[in-house]
Amino acid sequence: MRKLLLAVIGLAAVSAPRASTLTYTDIYNPTDILLSNSGLSSYTFTHDILDNGFNPATNTILSADIYISMMDDSDRASENVRITLDDLVVAHSLDVDAGAYHFTVNSSLLQDDGKLVVNLNVLSGDFYFQQSELDVTATDTAPAPVPEPGSMALMGLGVVGMGLVARRKRI
Numbered sequence: 001m002r003k004l005l006l007a008v009i010g011l012a013a014v015s016a017p018r019a020s021t022l023t024y025t026d027i028y029n030p031t032d033i034l035l036s037n038s039g040l041s042s043y044t045f046t047h048d049i050l051d052n053g054f055n056p057a058t059n060t061i062l063s064a065d066i067y068i069s070m071m072d073d074s075d076r077a078s079e080n081v082r083i084t085l086d087d088l089v090v091a092h093s094l095d096v097d098a099g100a101y102h103f104t105v106n107s108s109l110l111q112d113d114g115k116l117v118v119n120l121n122v123l124s125g126d127f128y129f130q131q132s133e134l135d136v137t138a139t140d141t142a143p144a145p146v147p148e149p150g151s152m153a154l155m156g157l158g159v160v161g162m163g164l165v166a167r168r169k170r171i
Helices: 002-015 149-170
Strands: 020-028 033-036 042-048 059-072 080-085 088-095 098-104 115-124 126-140
Touching: 020 042, 033 042, 033 115, 042 126, 059 080, 059 115, 080 098, 088 098, 115 126
Parallel strands: none
Antiparallel strands: 020 126, 033 126, 042 115, 059 098, 059 126, 080 088, 080 115
């Protein structure tokens, strides 16, 4: 009987639902956009991880990072930008050189709708906006499928059969 109990516990442990870790990447890659005080001084775009399969009802975000690539136009003037993510300022006055600038994203900004609105606002000078990459790690919290009554009955018959075999061996 002890073996039967261990078998049932083992079966329950194997069939228990497990959350899997998923990664979503959304890349916004426009042709180099020149931002400047005298021209286009603000640029807004949206990252949307729904396009990559993210579902706010069944996925929970664990972490999110954004990498924004910008390049100085090589003049001697200083270039500064204010960066906002869904109206939350993450960089008040970032000095632009060349490279990708990394920011950790508050997951609550993405969890409800899977979208992140990014705004680049020129404070001084001019520079090129090249690319933005959003990397999100989430878990799949979809409910485990409910077994059909027929499957449960078949499993129950198997457990009863194992119990009878175990009992016969003891007699």
